[in-house]
Amino acid sequence: MSTIKINIVSSSEEIYSGEATMVFATGTLGELGIAPGHTPLLTGLAPGPVRVQNGTEEEAFFCSGGFLEVQPDLVTVLSDTAERAESLDESEAIKAKEIAEQELANKDTSIDYAKASAQLAEAVARLKTIQKLRKKQ
CATH class of the missing domain: 2.60.15.10 (F0F1 ATP synthase delta/epsilon subunit, N-terminal)
Structure with a gap:
C-alpha cells in the first residue's frame, strides 16, 4: 500500500x-x-x-x-x-462558544466583532471535532 x-x-x-x-x-x-x-x-x-x-x-x-x-x-x-x-476538552470548548456568543449578542460598540466571530467559529469547530470522534468510538 x-x-x-x-x-x-x-x-x-x-x-x-x-x-x-x-x-x-x-x-x-x-x-x-x-x-x-x-x-x-x-x-x-x-x-x-x-x-x-x-x-x-x-x-x-x-x-x-x-x-x-x-x-x-x-x-x-x-x-x-x-x-x-484526544486532548480537546469539551467543557472548555462549550465555555468558549458561550463567551463568544455573549460577546456577539452584546450591543456595545467596543466589541471586536471580527475577533468574536472567529472565536465562535473555532469553538464550534472544536465541538464538531469532539462529536465526530465520539461517533467513531
Missing part, C-alpha cells in the same frame, strides 16, 4: 510527522481527501479536524486554521494552533 508523508506543524512546535495512506482536512472551500500521488495544491485551512489514516489506524488533530500544502509525496499542514484531538 503506498503512503504519503505528512507533517503537522503549529506556530510553536511540530505536532505530528509520519506516513499516511490518506489525509482528510477541512479547507476553506470544503472537505479535502488527499491520497499518495495527489496533484500539488495550496489552500487555506478552516478550523476543524485533520485526520491521518495509515491502513486501519487513524489519528485525529484539531487545527484552528492555517495552510495546507500538498505535493505528490508530502502533505504539510501549517496551523496557527494544532493539538491532538
Whole structure:
C-alpha cells in the first residue's frame, strides 16, 4: 500500500510527522481527501479536524486554521494552533462558544466583532471535532 508523508506543524512546535495512506482536512472551500500521488495544491485551512489514516489506524488533530500544502509525496499542514484531538476538552470548548456568543449578542460598540466571530467559529469547530470522534468510538 503506498503512503504519503505528512507533517503537522503549529506556530510553536511540530505536532505530528509520519506516513499516511490518506489525509482528510477541512479547507476553506470544503472537505479535502488527499491520497499518495495527489496533484500539488495550496489552500487555506478552516478550523476543524485533520485526520491521518495509515491502513486501519487513524489519528485525529484539531487545527484552528492555517495552510495546507500538498505535493505528490508530502502533505504539510501549517496551523496557527494544532493539538491532538484526544486532548480537546469539551467543557472548555462549550465555555468558549458561550463567551463568544455573549460577546456577539452584546450591543456595545467596543466589541471586536471580527475577533468574536472567529472565536465562535473555532469553538464550534472544536465541538464538531469532539462529536465526530465520539461517533467513531
